[in-house]
Amino acid sequence: MKTKSHIIIVSNRLPLILKQTDDGKIEVGKGAGGLVTAMAPVLQNRNGTWIGWPGYVQETDIDDNMLPALQSAASGYSVKPVMLNSEELKNYYEGFSNSIIWPLFHDFTDKCIFLSEYWESYQKVNKKFALIVCQNADDQDFIWVHDYQLILVGAELRKMHKRNRIGFFLHIPFPPIDTFARCPWRFELLSAMLEYNLLGFHTIQDKRNFIGCLKKIIQDVQIDAKAELDETVSEVRLGNRVVRIGVFPISIDYNEFFLKAWDSNVYKRAKEMRSNAPDTKILLGVDRLDYTKGIPEKLKAFQMFLTLFPNFHKKAHFIQLVAPSRREITAYADLKLKIEQLVGEINGIFGTDDWLPVQYMFRTLDRNELISLYRTCEIAFITPLKDGMNLIAKEYCACNIDEKGVLILSEFAGAAQQFYQDAILVNPHDIEGMAKAIHRAFNMPLEERNQRMRNLREIVKNKDVFWWLNSFLKAAIEKDLSSFPQADEYSPFKPV
Numbered sequence: 235m236k237t238k239s240h241i242i243i244v245s246n247r248l249p250l251i252l253k254q255t256d257d258g259k260i261e262v263g264k265g266a267g268g269l270v271t272a273m274a275p276v277l278q279n280r281n282g283t284w285i286g287w288p289g290y291v292q293e294t295d296i297d298d299n300m301l302p303a304l305q306s307a308a309s310g311y312s313v314k315p316v317m318l319n320s321e322e323l324k325n326y327y328e329g330f331s332n333s334i335i336w337p338l339f340h341d342f343t344d345k346c347i348f349l350s351e352y353w354e355s356y357q358k359v360n361k362k363f364a365l366i367v368c369q370n371a372d373d374q375d376f377i378w379v380h381d382y383q384l385i386l387v388g389a390e391l392r393k394m395h396k397r398n399r400i401g402f403f404l405h406i407p408f409p410p411i412d413t414f415a416r417c418p419w420r421f422e423l424l425s426a427m428l429e430y431n432l433l434g435f436h437t438i439q440d441k442r443n444f445i446g447c448l449k450k451i452i453q454d455v456q457i458d459a460k461a462e463l464d465e466t467v468s469e470v471r472l473g474n475r476v477v478r479i480g481v482f483p484i485s486i487d488y489n490e491f492f493l494k495a496w497d498s499n500v501y502k503r504a505k506e507m508r509s510n511a512p513d514t515k516i517l518l519g520v521d522r523l524d525y526t527k528g529i530p531e532k533l534k535a536f537q538m539f540l541t542l543f544p545n546f547h548k549k550a551h552f553i554q555l556v557a558p559s560r561r562e563i564t565a566y567a568d569l570k571l572k573i574e575q576l577v578g579e580i581n582g583i584f585g586t587d588d589w590l591p592v593q594y595m596f597r598t599l600d601r602n603e604l605i606s607l608y609r610t611c612e613i614a615f616i617t618p619l620k621d622g623m624n625l626i627a628k629e630y631c632a633c634n635i636d637e638k639g640v641l642i643l644s645e646f647a648g649a650a651q652q653f654y655q656d657a658i659l660v661n662p663h664d665i666e667g668m669a670k671a672i673h674r675a676f677n678m679p680l681e682e683r684n685q686r687m688r689n690l691r692e693i694v695k696n697k698d699v700f701w702w703l704n705s706f707l708k709a710a711i712e713k714d715l716s717s718f719p720q721a722d723e724y725s726p727f728k729p730v
């Protein structure tokens with residue numbers, strides 16, 4: 235029996251992936267992506283529970299034989315899988331989540347496919363997640379629901395008479411009213427969000443957008459005039475219900491990345507990568523395959539950089555790493571082709587027998603290999619068209635231990651609200667502006683690079699993922715908000 239309160243994390247994906255090999259064996263792999271990078275250190279050794287889909291499609295419930303393999307791969311927490319069948323994968327996951335909410339919230343309304351069967355399936359699957367939560371949560375547990383695939387879980391739990399404190403964190407941006415209002419289920423989504431005790435967003439802009447939508451769409455909600463300006467936590471009221479809304483910029487486990495960057499194997503590997511390109515400066519892009527990440531735009535910017543600054547031929551090299559993602563959806567498959575075509579075009583126009591301008595890799599690298607790349611490359615080129623936060627920007631800074639690197643960052647990434655003073659901010663729609671930013675970064679004096687990178691690293695170090703966790707939990711639990719400390723005052727909640 236559980237004696238004290240635990241955290242129950244609910245997310246679409248578990249941090250572990252189940253696979254069945256051709257000979258019928260069950261294998262467990264590690265999950266990837268921003269949410270997993272951020273949340274994995276949070277639950278480790280904390281005896282909490284993580285509820286989510288293990289990435290394996292099955293028409294029935296999970297086969298009990300698979301559970302021990304899954305559980306043994308989780309360190310210090312228990313895992314409760316929620317299985318999805320092929321209809322749910324198509325309509326809930328690829329449909330409502332990734333062909334409605336994802337494009338809508340990232341301002342790609344032309345990619346939205348508003349189908350009512352998607353909405354039906356989304357409701358059904360959210361209820362299915364809520365049932366598993368219900369079976370596993372004691373009254374005193376804190377239930378923390380994550381992200382856009384599971385917006386309705388809190389409301390479903392209330393229907394099941396769960397009175398626990400329930401928080402929700404949105405990992406993607408929240409759109410402005412003109413965009414959000416296009417959704418046929420706008421009222422249902424917003425009403426469901428008001429069933430949580432605490433709603434967390436990455437940036438003040440997301441919080442403002444959310445409050446703007448509440449004002450227009452939910453009639454009886456009472457909102458304090460200061461709420462849209464307040465950088466920390468505000469309250470809104472609906473009848474006798476109080477919902478807290480806060481800004482919590484997510485981050486990474488700084489120490490993990492920082493320590494790995496010092497590792498002798500990483501150092502050796504970084505040296506090896508450097509010696510493969512002795513007289514060139516390397517620009518690095520790392521992204522999940524997604525149309526929001528602006529990969530074609532940055533390839534075009536690199537092409538323009540080579541056109542405008544021919545003295546950099548043979549002296550600049552662009553490594554673009556793309557992690558496979560959601561390839562079942564047409565928009566993603568098309569994007570992959572477009573990227574490959576652009577890479578071929580740039581290499582065809584500018585390449586010589588001893589210089590390949592763009593090196594493109596379409597795979598997920600292991601953590602040490604990725605950190606070696608972060609250590610090797612002079613510039614990180616991170617230019618999403620829209621991004622909730624962007625952890626890669628933070629990972630690059632944490633690993634830049636010699637503090638000589640430069641971060642070129644899109645003004646439309648959530649991270650820009652923390653990094654605007656020391657990154658080179660660019661508009662990813664302005665191809666020429668980005669080409670000039672690459673030139674500026676390559677020419678930046680060492681002293682300036684040192685100063686900027688030191689400042690960026692301080693931000694990542696002081697506001698790491700444990701700071702984020704602590705801020706969110708305090709806001710969820712603190713009784714009286716008037717005594718609520720400023721986010722900066724929280725002491726870091728370190729791993730046990």
Ligand code: ADQ
Nearest residue numbers: 267268269271405521556557597598599621622623624625
């Ligand atoms: P994502 O869209 O997945 O996350 P991001 O924050 O950039 O985006 O995180 C990607 C993660 O995947 C990083 O930890 C990175 O190291 C890893 N990764 C990417 N490409 C890789 C590759 N080729 N090989 C190995 N690892 C790779 C969502 C939101 C973001 C938000 C996060 C967290 O879209 O805006 O920052 O959640 O809230």
